[in-house]
Amino acid sequence: MRDSLRLVIVLTLVAALSGGILAYTWDKITPIIDANNAAALADSILEVMPGAVSYEIWTAEAASSVDADATASGTADADTTASGTADAGAAATGTVDADATASGTVDADAATSGTVDADTTASGTVDTAAAATGAADADATASGTADADATASGSVDGTSGSSLVATIHEIYRGLDANGKTAAVAFVVDANGYGGTIRMIVGVEPAARKLTQIKVLEHAETPGLGARITEPAFLRQFENKSIDDAFAAKQDVDAIAGATVSTIAVASTIKSALTEVETELRAGGAW
Amino acid sequence: MQTSINREFLKGLWDEHPILRLLIGMCPTLAVTTAAVNGLGMGLSVIFVLVCSSVIISLIRNFIPNQVRIPCFIMIIATFTTIIDMVLAAYFPALHEVLGLFIPLIVVNCIILGRAEAFACKNPPARAFIDALGMGLGVTWGLTFIGAIREIMGMGTVFGLQIVPETATSWIIFLLPPGAFFTLGIVVGAMNHINHVMERRRQQTVRSAAAGQAVQG
Amino acid sequence: MTSLALIFVGAVLVNNFVLVRFLGICPFLGVSKQLDTALGMGMATTFVMVLSGAATWLVENYILIPYGLPFLQTLSYILIIASLVQVVEMFLQKTSPGLYRALGIFLPLITTNCAVLGLALMATQQSYSLVETIVFALGTGGGFTLALAAMAGIREQMEFADIPKALQGAGISLITAGLMSLAFMGFSGLISM
Numbered sequence: 097m098r099d100s101l102r103l104v105i106v107l108t109l110v111a112a113l114s115g116g117i118l119a120y121t122w123d124k125i126t127p128i129i130d131a132n133n134a135a136a137l138a139d140s141i142l143e144v145m146p147g148a149v150s151y152e153i154w155t156a157e158a159a160s161s162v163d164a165d166a167t168a169s170g171t172a173d174a175d176t177t178a179s180g181t182a183d184a185g186a187a188a189t190g191t192v193d194a195d196a197t198a199s200g201t202v203d204a205d206a207a208t209s210g211t212v213d214a215d216t217t218a219s220g221t222v223d224t225a226a227a228a229t230g231a232a233d234a235d236a237t238a239s240g241t242a243d244a245d246a247t248a249s250g251s252v253d254g255t256s257g258s259s260l261v262a263t264i265h266e267i268y269r270g271l272d273a274n275g276k277t278a279a280v281a282f283v284v285d286a287n288g289y290g291g292t293i294r295m296i297v298g299v300e301p302a303a304r305k306l307t308q309i310k311v312l313e314h315a316e317t318p319g320l321g322a323r324i325t326e327p328a329f330l331r332q333f334e335n336k337s338i339d340d341a342f343a344a345k346q347d348v349d350a351i352a353g354a355t356v357s358t359i360a361v362a363s364t365i366k367s368a369l370t371e372v373e374t375e376l377r378a379g380g381a382w
Numbered sequence: 383m384q385t386s387i388n389r390e391f392l393k394g395l396w397d398e399h400p401i402l403r404l405l406i407g408m409c410p411t412l413a414v415t416t417a418a419v420n421g422l423g424m425g426l427s428v429i430f431v432l433v434c435s436s437v438i439i440s441l442i443r444n445f446i447p448n449q450v451r452i453p454c455f456i457m458i459i460a461t462f463t464t465i466i467d468m469v470l471a472a473y474f475p476a477l478h479e480v481l482g483l484f485i486p487l488i489v490v491n492c493i494i495l496g497r498a499e500a501f502a503c504k505n506p507p508a509r510a511f512i513d514a515l516g517m518g519l520g521v522t523w524g525l526t527f528i529g530a531i532r533e534i535m536g537m538g539t540v541f542g543l544q545i546v547p548e549t550a551t552s553w554i555i556f557l558l559p560p561g562a563f564f565t566l567g568i569v570v571g572a573m574n575h576i577n578h579v580m581e582r583r584r585q586q587t588v589r590s591a592a593a594g595q596a597v598q599g
Numbered sequence: 600m601t602s603l604a605l606i607f608v609g610a611v612l613v614n615n616f617v618l619v620r621f622l623g624i625c626p627f628l629g630v631s632k633q634l635d636t637a638l639g640m641g642m643a644t645t646f647v648m649v650l651s652g653a654a655t656w657l658v659e660n661y662i663l664i665p666y667g668l669p670f671l672q673t674l675s676y677i678l679i680i681a682s683l684v685q686v687v688e689m690f691l692q693k694t695s696p697g698l699y700r701a702l703g704i705f706l707p708l709i710t711t712n713c714a715v716l717g718l719a720l721m722a723t724q725q726s727y728s729l730v731e732t733i734v735f736a737l738g739t740g741g742g743f744t745l746a747l748a749a750m751a752g753i754r755e756q757m758e759f760a761d762i763p764k765a766l767q768g769a770g771i772s773l774i775t776a777g778l779m780s781l782a783f784m785g786f787s788g789l790i791s792m
Contacts, residue, residue, distance in 0.1 A: 103449055483717060563777030575765035
């Protein structure tokens with residue numbers, strides 16, 4: 097009996113110690129990871145919009161006229177809006193970064209220097225329209241990013257014959273020094289060969305052309321599909337008209353041995369562009 | 383004593399090389415060695431977990447009842463594995479993404495539990511430290527070496543530096559799963575061959591020394 | 600239904616755990632000398648995979664996520680697998696001595712089989728539902744058994760082959776595995792996930 101008691105005590109002790117050490121490390125490390133991710137994302141967003149000095153999140157809910165697609169996904173957000181208005185008070189009391197709330201944009205320098213903490217990141221996703229009505233929602237975007245813009249479209253790519261679903265995540269509006277829209281960027285998922293390819297695409301709505309694209313995450317085969325991250329491949333999308341066909345082997349050079357990855361990138365961008373344009377036009381932001 | 387500590391350290395580097403001689407911990411060896419730098423990163427992570435858990439296990443070896451030995455070891459190893467996982471995510475996000483699933487899987491890497499069972503729970507901390515460091519360095523050079531071969535053959539680079547002219551055709555197969563098996567198979571074979579040759583030489587010198595003595599006698 | 604079938608086929612053939620994802624290499628090289636032991640090992644592993652897949656799913660979704668404890672994931676998963684293997688062993692010993700004799704010797708080896716922990720972590724990563732996790736576990740176990748059995752079949756034939764001394768044992772097994780992996784790459788165009 098005493099022996100088995102000793103076993104239990106030793107096991108519990110080791111488990112408790114391990115758990116304690118891990119909890120402590122987690123506490124210390126999470127802010128760093130979040131800050132790194134936020135800084136990396138902020139870097140990428142500004143990188144694909146060369147004309148912009150700052151950016152803000154654009155959400156369909158913020159726009160006065162919401163199109164049918166957005167409402168469909170927007171119904172799930174009833175809660176988020178509710179919690180968003182609740183946070184308006186918090187914004188007023190200054191828990192959210194004051195600058196960010198006032199202008200509704202994230203300070204680009206703060207974001208890139210990597211000193212962003214969790215709060216600023218949250219406030220970075222505050223949308224202008226909402227801020228104007230006094231409903232700045234830190235929560236809504238934190239939890240809402242997953243579903244807010246998830247207007248998954250089942251657009252079929254006619255040229256390749258395979259169906260590719262473009263899942264658009266956030267849409268960002270890049271502002272120039274005068275606070276005018278310089279460019280728009282959006283994060284989109286493509287179904288690649290090895291898994292999801294997450295890209296960020298920059299567009300200049302006025303000129304109807306892409307600015308730059310960047311691959312954020314992918315799981316393509318090293319040496320083949322993974323070459324979608326190489327400048328040689330990405331450069332052909334720079335300043336490309338959004339009215340082009342985006343068809344592999346026609347106006348997009350396919351990577352040898354990685355046609356699937358190439359098609360995934362090109363046709364996802366094409367269908368996402370159509371969708372983003374519709375959504376932004378509906379919101380009066382194109 | 384000095385020589386025995388040396389032997390404790392050196393055995394992991396060659397004679398009892400965990401990957402190439404004992405053939406344990408093969409999964410990460412095959413999976414993460416698409417480039418030399420990935421192999422190095424994985425090797426260093428293994429050193430961290432191996433050294434920390436060996437020392438801790440050696441320190442508390444007298445307090446752990448024999449029946450619950452394994453669960454305790456596993457918990458200690460899992461703790462250090464999770465720590466290195468978080469540290470890599472925070473400071474080396476690119477490497478963390480490449481190694482991915484294989485960082486948490488260090489927990490079931492037979493090398494670590496094997497050393498805990500076979501060595502750390504029977505020896506004082508200093509010796510456990512030396513043993514773990516030797517084994518860890520063995521793993522690191524093995525992973526980096528295999529990573530370098532696959533990177534040279536597959537991309538013509540090593541640690542990202544172009545060493546084969548870019549015009550030469552690179553053999554993509556070395557970066558794909560079959561290439562991992564081929565490379566490891568050949569390296570294990572080569573290691574065996576070197577040991578056979580060394581063994582034969584040693585026997586020959588012993589024999590010729592004996593023959594020389596016989597002549598003198 | 601289609602997505603479940605895709606998960607299953609994907610796990611068995613396209614992303615075969617052993618030959619494409621490099622999980623469970625130790626038993627693949629160690630327990631593949633004879634066909635019947637290979638089948639026994641494969642079956643025991645599949646069994647534990649399904650159980651631990653379901654158990655880790657429950658723990659992840661009812662304990663770790665609600666209480667915000669993601670840092671305990673690795674620790675709790677490995678403990679679940681280790682204790683599950685122990686329980687299964689005792690249960691089989693009591694209730695079904697025949698099955699225990701067939702699978703018993705393999706059970707302790709499964710705790711440190713990285714395919715089992717890998718499966719649990721991967722199912723969490725893909726945020727599969729409980730049913731999807733179980734189907735994924737069945738597919739993975741099936742793929743593992745297939746690879747093990749195929750390897751054992753080849754090795755039984757290789758007994759009589761004249762292999763260079765240095766490559767005998769692990770060397771030739773690894774090169775054979777490379778050829779099998781090459782063959783399995785042919786499946787990669789089968790479905791796109």
